Amino acid sequence: MILIAGPDTDGLADELEALGAEVVRVEGIATRESLDAAGLAEAHTLVLTEMDDASAIPVAKEANTQVRIVTYSRDSLPEFARGQTDLAIDPALLSVDIVAEELVDGELEA
Numbered sequence: 239m240i241l242i243a244g245p246d247t248d249g250l251a252d253e254l255e256a257l258g259a260e261v262v263r264v265e266g267i268a269t270r271e272s273l274d275a276a277g278l279a280e281a282h283t284l285v286l287t288e289m290d291d292a293s294a295i296p297v298a299k300e301a302n303t304q305v306r307i308v309t310y311s312r313d314s315l316p317e318f319a320r321g322q323t324d325l326a327i328d329p330a331l332l333s334v335d336i337v338a339e340e341l342v343d344g345e346l347e348a
Contacts, residue, residue: 239281240341243268244288248329250310253338268294270301278302283341289313295322310337 242251243264251261264276268291278284283306284298292315295307299322308325309315315326327337 239277240283240285241273241276241278241281242285242287243273243276243291243294244286244311246287248287248310248334250285250287250334250338253334254342257338257342259338259342267291268298270294270297273298273301278305281305283308285310285341287311289315292316292319295319308341 239260239262240254241262241264246263251263254261262276264272266272268286273284273294278298278301281302282304285308286292286294287310289309289311296319298305298307306324307322308327309323310327310329312329315323
C-alpha cells in the first residue's frame with residue numbers, strides 16, 4: 239500500500255492506481271493520527287507532496303521502520319528530514335508516469 243499525503247496536483251495517485259497499486263490518501267495534515275488512520279502500519283511507501291508535512295517523516299519512520307519515504311514536491315526538503323527520506327523527487331525533473339513506475343516496481347507482490 240502507498241500512502242499519499244498532501245495535495246496531489248500532479249496526479250501521482252491516479253498514475254499509481256492505473257498501474258495496479260493500492261493507494262490511500264491521507265486526510266488533512268499528515269500527523270500520527272491521520273497516518274495511522276490511513277494505514278501506515280501496513281504501508282510500504284509514504285509519499286509527501288507538501289513540505290509543510292515534512293515533520294511527519296520522523297513520525298512515520300518511528301511508527302513503521304520499514305516504510306519508504308518519498309517526497310514528490312517542487313519545494314525543498316527541510317534539513318531535519320533529509321536523513322530519514324529515502325527519495326526526494328522534483329516533479330519538474332521526473333514526470334508522474336516515471337515516478338509511479340519506479341514506486342510500484344517490485345512492490346505489488348509484497
